[in-house]
Amino acid sequence: MRTYDLSPLYRNTVGFDRLFSLLDGGSGVEAAPxxxxxxxxxxxxxxxxxxxxxxxxxxxxxxxxxxxxxxxxxxxxxxxxxxxxxxxxxxxxxxxxxxxxxxxxxxxxxxxxxxxxxxxxxxxxxxxxxxxxxxxxxxxxxxxxxxxxxxxxxxxxxxxx
The missing domain is CATH 2.60.40.790 (Immunoglobulin-like)
Known part of the structure; x- marks a missing residue:
């Protein structure tokens, strides 16, 4: 499974930290139920x-x-x-x-x-x-x-x- 590094987007956005955190958390290795x-x-x-x-x-x-x-x-x-x-x-x-x-x-x-x-x-x-x-x-x-x-x-x- 691929893992995407979203850290370059953090410095270009304001107020979307929670959105990116949810995306980071959802890209884990474990399969979604x-x-x-x-x-x-x-x-x-x-x-x-x-x-x-x-x-x-x-x-x-x-x-x-x-x-x-x-x-x-x-x-x-x-x-x-x-x-x-x-x-x-x-x-x-x-x-x-x-x-x-x-x-x-x-x-x-x-x-x-x-x-x-x-x-x-x-x-x-x-x-x-x-x-x-x-x-x-x-x-x-x-x-x-x-x-x-x-x-x-x-x-x-x-x-x-």
Whole structure:
């Protein structure tokens, strides 16, 4: 696997240190996990949904945790409570334990999770505080305030009248 040196880009950018750190961390030698498969969808302007295929898992088998901008999904099949166990001739439905982590951007919160038809849907919403939202700044010229002062001051013709 190739490793890219991103250090020349650090000196040419401002404020992208976290992005490059994430890229550096993602280029490790270990292979990225592929189980369980998932989709990330944009459902609105500030709304997202992560859908994870968790066939065979129940709500009791799944755990969702959010800690320090990291969403962690865990699944572990509980042992069958019945004394009877069926003899499986072919196992095609994976029921192995998993742990999948997602890095969340700042101000992204987990709104809720739903398990339906073997799919776990985790809804996310980005709530940007008012102080962080972009705002419009008016540009004043040097003549602008003088024109306002001249209009508000009574004119010489008005004083003479």
């Amino acid at each position: 592929t189980y369980p498969p998932y989709n990330i969808e944009r459902t609105g302007e500030n709304a997202y949904r992560i859908t994870v295929a968790v066939a065979g898992f129940t709500e009791a088998d799944l755990d969702i945790e959010v800690k320090e901008n990291t969403l962690t999904l865990r699944g572990e099949k509980k042992a069958e409570q019945n004394g009877e166990s069926a003899q499986v001739l072919y196992r095609g439905i994976a029921a192995r334990s998993f742990e999948r982590r997602f890095q969340l951007a700042d101000h992204v919160e987990v709104k809720g999770a739903v398990l339906a038809n073997g799919l776990l849907h985790v809804d996310l919403v980005r709530n940007i505080p008012e102080a962080k939202k972009p705002r419009h700044i008016a540009i004043n010229t040097a003549e602008g305030p003088k024109a306002i002062e001249a209009e508000s001051a009574p004119s010489e013709a008005a004083k003479a009248a």
